[in-house]
Amino acid sequence: MIGPRLLHPKYVTIGWRKSCSQRWMPSLKAMHPTNKAFASSYANNDEEQIPKVTLSFRHDNSVAILTLCNPQRRNALTFSMMEQLDEHVTTLERWATLVTVATDGMTRCDITNGSTDASPNLIPIESEIDSNAENNSRAIILTGAHGNFCSGLDLHDHAHSKNHPLQSGSQMNLHMTQVTNRLHCLPVPSISAIDGHAMGGGAELSTCTDFVVLSTSARVQFVHVRRGASPGWGGGRRLVKRVGRAKALKMLLMGECVSGQDEGRLLSFADGVGQEGESALDAAMRLIVRPILELPCSKAIRAVKSVVSAADGDEDVFDSQGMTILYDTNKALAAERGAFLSVWGGDSNLKQIRLTKEKLTEKKAPP
Numbered sequence: 001m002i003g004p005r006l007l008h009p010k011y012v013t014i015g016w017r018k019s020c021s022q023r024w025m026p027s028l029k030a031m032h033p034t035n036k037a038f039a040s041s042y043a044n045n046d047e048e049q050i051p052k053v054t055l056s057f058r059h060d061n062s063v064a065i066l067t068l069c070n071p072q073r074r075n076a077l078t079f080s081m082m083e084q085l086d087e088h089v090t091t092l093e094r095w096a097t098l099v100t101v102a103t104d105g106m107t108r109c110d111i112t113n114g115s116t117d118a119s120p121n122l123i124p125i126e127s128e129i130d131s132n133a134e135n136n137s138r139a140i141i142l143t144g145a146h147g148n149f150c151s152g153l154d155l156h157d158h159a160h161s162k163n164h165p166l167q168s169g170s171q172m173n174l175h176m177t178q179v180t181n182r183l184h185c186l187p188v189p190s191i192s193a194i195d196g197h198a199m200g201g202g203a204e205l206s207t208c209t210d211f212v213v214l215s216t217s218a219r220v221q222f223v224h225v226r227r228g229a230s231p232g233w234g235g236g237r238r239l240v241k242r243v244g245r246a247k248a249l250k251m252l253l254m255g256e257c258v259s260g261q262d263e264g265r266l267l268s269f270a271d272g273v274g275q276e277g278e279s280a281l282d283a284a285m286r287l288i289v290r291p292i293l294e295l296p297c298s299k300a301i302r303a304v305k306s307v308v309s310a311a312d313g314d315e316d317v318f319d320s321q322g323m324t325i326l327y328d329t330n331k332a333l334a335a336e337r338g339a340f341l342s343v344w345g346g347d348s349n350l351k352q353i354r355l356t357k358e359k360l361t362e363k364k365a366p367p
């Protein structure tokens, strides 16, 4: 479990990058039903069925696990889940760069265990974040619950949340591009652990981690073009970086599917596949996390990640404070947004989304 020190108001207010919703949509929460009210639209008010993104920690807080959970809809992402993802990424930014030393100008104090009793005026020293040997954050896993990764945008939520700010393609694109790029830029390695379907936006999400591990049930498919759209959650640019131009075009245009059954296609998209019957989470732990946990120094892990991120051009995505996404300097990011906005909400997109929803509903209808 995450320590209480991370919830201390000092960590919440001082110096950290604010969540997307706080930054450019101050009244987002006020405009949308709370999770509780939202829950009432779910069968029997069953807590288990409420769409959510959870964050948990393992191995003495050194491994974080983000789990997408919308069990009735193959973990499709609702607007509320998009907001939760944003909040969790903010927590992970703190977790991975944890301040444990504080000062009141006279004394210095280790507040690793959340104790600020020595002086009420202690202020965390951010310059010591990276030199802090106590920060043992090492890896982040993004996965889905109940045997699926994510079936993209929740089309029912999308249809029924007309007043939600993320209903606007422009806002959804900004929010999801921002959140997924922040996840991609976190200071420790990240892994998508994929069971079952990763479709549309779900496939895009799988590109926002450093590694991808599949179980044999995994199917990753960019179905955007069949829905009259193009990637809108920041996944297009990242897919090209991951697999190269030709394969990215094949996946995006022809819907070429990466399957956990087909090792040949894994070569450039996935970094590993689990054994028959092994969950993607277990496979990710075995193939990527365990070797990382065996490394002697977490600080060196973060140093390597920063070298790779800088070489990859990730630095060009945010301004110098890491606050704002840079469409003016990052042309690929700007082009992806422009392309998405040119098709999302257009006639063809609306028609294909309607047909997809009808198909999903027909499947449910008794013969």
Ligand SMILES: CCC(=O)SCCNC(=O)CCNC(=O)[C@H](O)C(C)(C)COP(=O)(O)OP(=O)(O)OC[C@H]1O[C@@H](n2cnc3c(N)ncnc32)[C@H](O)[C@@H]1OP(=O)(O)O
Residues within 6 Å of the ligand: 072, 073, 074, 076, 151, 152, 153, 154, 155, 156, 157, 197, 199, 200, 201, 202, 223, 224, 227, 229, 232, 233, 356, 360, 361, 363, 364
């Ligand atoms: C950013 C742009 C985007 O993401 S656009 C959205 C792209 N996503 C899609 O088009 C995926 C649509 N879903 C599917 O094709 C199938 O459900 C997939 C994922 C292949 C799973 O098939 P299968 O295992 O047979 O399950 P199923 O179709 O019976 O679905 C189970 C229940 O889940 C629901 N579901 C599924 N996907 C979504 C979705 N994206 N939004 C809302 N609901 C979804 C289905 O309606 C079905 O619900 P129910 O059990 O009939 O009530």
